[in-house]
Amino acid sequence: MRFNFGFFMREALKNIRTNFLMSITAATTTFICILVLGVGLLVSSHVEGIVGSVQQDVNIEWYLSSDMSQEEIDEMEGEISSFPEVENVSYTSEEEALTRFQDTFSDNPEVYQDISEGVLPASLEIQLNEAEDADAVAGKLEDAGAAPADLNYPQQTIERLNAATGYMIWGLYGATALFLVSSILLISNAIRLSIFARRNEIEVMKLVGASDSFVRTPFVFEGLLQSIVGAGLAALVVVWLNYLFVDWSQSALPYVPVASGAVDTILILLALVIVGVAIGVIGSFVSVTRFLRV
Template sequence: MRFNLGFFLREAFKNMRLNLLMSVTAATTTFMCILVLGIGMLVNAHVSDIIRSIGERVEITAFFPEDATQQEIRQAREEVQSWPEVRESTYVSKEEALQRFQESLPEIAQNLEDNPLPASIEISLHDPADSQAVADRLVESGYFAREDISYPAQTIDRLNTITGYITWALRGATALFLISSVLLISNAIRLSIFARRKEIEIQKLVGASDNFVRMPFVVEGMVQGLIGSAVAALVVVWLNFFFVDWANRNIPFFPISATAVDTVSTMAILIAVGVIIGVAGSYLSVRRFLKV
């Protein structure tokens, strides 16, 4: 028998009407699965963007010893700038350091008789996770002592740790909802097969192939997954816009960007995953329970 999309769609929607409660339950579970997955993607995207933004601001400050010559300072600057981890390096002379100190703490600076501040080099990195490695290389270079290097390693490590915990927790929740969605859609399709077993037997007797008999149920699962995932994708996009707007109004000092999440690709991924869940659940049910 030839492929007839219109027939398969009509049969799928008829099955869904006959088993409305199970169909709604399957679509709702898919919605929850895709919603958790979408929230996980939002959290991962925003946290990664925050870490990237903070990383651009994180600087390793290395102070030159008092007896460092201009030639040694120049060589150190050239060597540091050539490292692949380094995005930018800035030399701060003793005079510039004193000027900064006077601007930030004028009351204390006015009591200084001479300039006690050393020259330094401020290093910005492409990835803040490389802070420890760069600090070690600064010491190995011989230009700086360990105690003359300053960087917020603890803050960076905590950010990376928190991100890992959040990501794995959301992945676990998504996996549980995904399994539940597949099983519920499978049960919904199984009920449809049982309710239409006589009709299926007749189709087989008149020469219908296994694929022809299976296709309406596969389409039914696909539609259930599509409905649940499409609604969830819209909710995820709305949550993203709501969160960005709220963050910009209430915590403007925090680097929350609207461009951290690509809403079009996020929606496409979520809907695709939902459809795959629906097809997988229906195919599993048909393969195991379609006995004609």
């Protein structure tokens, strides 16, 4: 028998119209599940993005003693930049350190009005490729003549951050996976209920001589349409929330490096719609098949 797409689509649409409440229930369940799933993915990927950029920002500051000459400093800067772990070295003079300090506290001038040039030391700011190399590089700097007290780098912070964010990211992914499982159960249950309400219809269709696939296909199309609507709307809301969050974080949390590019919105959109539609279609297929044994 020829596969009559138009017929099955018309049947599916007619069924959705006559069982509107049930269709809305299934679509709403899909919407809510996919929305929460999407928000979970969004949070995970933003946290991952922020952690990644924090780790990249790790640098070592070497406060130079005032009796080093400019030539010595230049020589040292050249030597350090040749370390393989080091990405970049920049020199901050005493004047620049003061200017920067004043800029930071420009709202409270009383903090810096008594500080004169020379109080804040000049420094070398050493940016690292990998946060884990901080200890090794610090060791090399000490060999080169730096006093340990003059080196400032957040080694402990990095270690803690690494551990905490590791757990956090795994936790987020675990929660997302759990939610995926419960979404599958919830959505397929909603579908099963709507099909259960129509099991007599399925029996009649079978008695009139309809083949399994002839009975099943309109139901699967229904599941497809419901889940496209539910998951599609949810995916759009997730993308919109992402946009709002990135926008808000840029003004409210300027020092937190929220990357708008950390989340590939198109990819998330696609993944959510695919997950939703797959659950809808497979759920309908399985649920109808249960009632086909007449």
